[in-house]
Amino acid sequence: MPELPEVETVKRGLEPSFTHAKIINVKQNRPDLRFPFPENFQSRLTGREIIGLGRRAKYLLIYLDNEETIISHLGMSGSWRVENRTPGSYYHEKNKLAVHDHFEMDIRTENGELLHAVYNDPRRFGFMLLTKTADLEHHKLLAHLGPEPTGNSLSGAYLNEVLRNRSAPLKAALLDQTIIAGLGNIYVCEALWRSHLSPKRKSLTLGKKSAAAQQKSKLLAQNIRDVINKAIEAGGSSLRDYVHTDGSLGYFQHHFSVYGREGEPCLQCGTPIKRIVQSGRSSFYCPHCQT
Missing domain, CATH: 1.10.8.50 (Helicase, Ruva Protein; domain 3)
Structure with a gap:
């Protein structure tokens, strides 16, 4: 299972593409992962701007401009990849079976690049939830967590x-x-x-x-x-x-x-x-x- 450093690495890898990008299209290729996708997930994400990314423990947080946040967990085998679909750009298909591409987003970056973000999860133990950003601290998955192992609070x-x-x-x-x-x-x-x-x-x-x-x-x-x-x-x-x-x-x-x-x-x-x-x-x- 990906641990904290892996999730932090994913966050840092996604930040240049995701930050201030506009979500222009969303595709769900199945109704659920470990849990069902949030109700009306596609319509609630389409047109939104990603204002930033965060991480709490092993959870990846994707902050949206409507004061909602996606809580994403990679489970046992989940991974994100980003493909450049801008006309004229070089595109190389990653070595992942498309049958396990369960969630996809087309996003347009601040620089006008058209990117395709894909969540792939062969074992489907990962999940995505959507919650109010103001309620994150009290969310049932986050409220009980101890201090982060990278900060001064761990002494x-x-x-x-x-x-x-x-x-x-x-x-x-x-x-x-x-x-x-x-x-x-x-x-x-x-x-x-x-x-x-x-x-x-x-x-x-x-x-x-x-x-x-x-x-x-x-x-x-x-x-x-x-x-x-x-x-x-x-x-x-x-x-x-x-x-x-x-x-x-x-x-x-x-x-x-x-x-x-x-x-x-x-x-x-x-x-x-x-x-x-x-x-x-x-x-x-x-x-x-x-x-």
């Missing part, structure tokens, strides 16, 4: 406090979206390895008032920010179906220190990386370095 002091009474494994706590928004399996494994913390460690051990617990919380918060920011800089991961909006692959997977490296030597001590399953998800860690 050692915050983790030390929020983990204080939690007995769940540290890996499970970090995947809890009410604690940290948008943090997913891949980058939790990477951040825990950098912090020398076992995914099996009880969360409350970082919630103690001791100097050692506070230092561990501070280091973990810093490593979460660092691994997410480095992944964004690298363009996200190209695991499975993830691609950029121009069809090229992300490449952060080449920098994985622990994720997906079961049996390979730890880059710090040489001990074989171990894989365990926690709550149905694979956790990769070094049994020597991470305690």
